[in-house]
Amino acid sequence: MEDPSGYEHFTPADAIAHQQELRKQISIKELTSPIRTIAGADVSFNKNSEVLYAGIVVFTYPELKIISTATAIAHTTFPYISGLLAFREVPALFNAWNNLVIKPDLLVLDGQGIAHERRMGIATHFGLITTIPTIGSAKSRLYGNFNEPADKPFAESPMYHNNEQVGVALRSKVRCNPIYISPGHNISIRQSVDVIRNCIRGYRIPEPTRQAHFLVNKIRIEHGDGTAKQPGLFD
DNA sequence: GCGACAG
């Protein structure tokens, strides 16, 4: 398990080279051990602020009762660059992860897994450095072509790049845009979708991610970072 | 050159 704390000084070229190196270790295969706990992770921040608020919420599975949470506040100067999200958010998430006393059997990240140009979405990246099985559940598409899934509960449509499937567009809620599911590491595509389906509780966003989102926004506001505005032109 | 572009 390596330390992501050095990402701060990476250039975009360094980051891409690192992804090319890490991708060699990706394993997409059935998770055979039982899933008794699952967790959701998310990061919150103010636009144009270098402070990130990371949080992880652990649940029993498949009941989805919250049993534990952990947070971390971190600083970063790595900008948001499409395709390099992990280099901005993983260090903060890693700190929250280390603050978790009981590690879950599976972790859901807010972003892509292998549905990425180098198969290195944030879920895959986090799975590789922690060795924990991960699933990427994104609110919008980054990579992969697909047909619009039917407007029926849990309708699915595979996402491909050439002839390779990289994920699934899932209609988690009727009359809402689909969510994009892809395995991160140490789990299969089919299993990733089945687990996420079991985590949908009446909302478009799966419960682990939803609760993690509430948690990180709460600590951001508590920390007094809730209403920072654009730097005034005269102050 | 033009369009796309996780959070």
Place this chain on the structure above:
DNA sequence: ATCTTGTCGC
């Protein structure tokens, strides 16, 4: 991602 009120549709 965050800010932010109303408004259209089921």
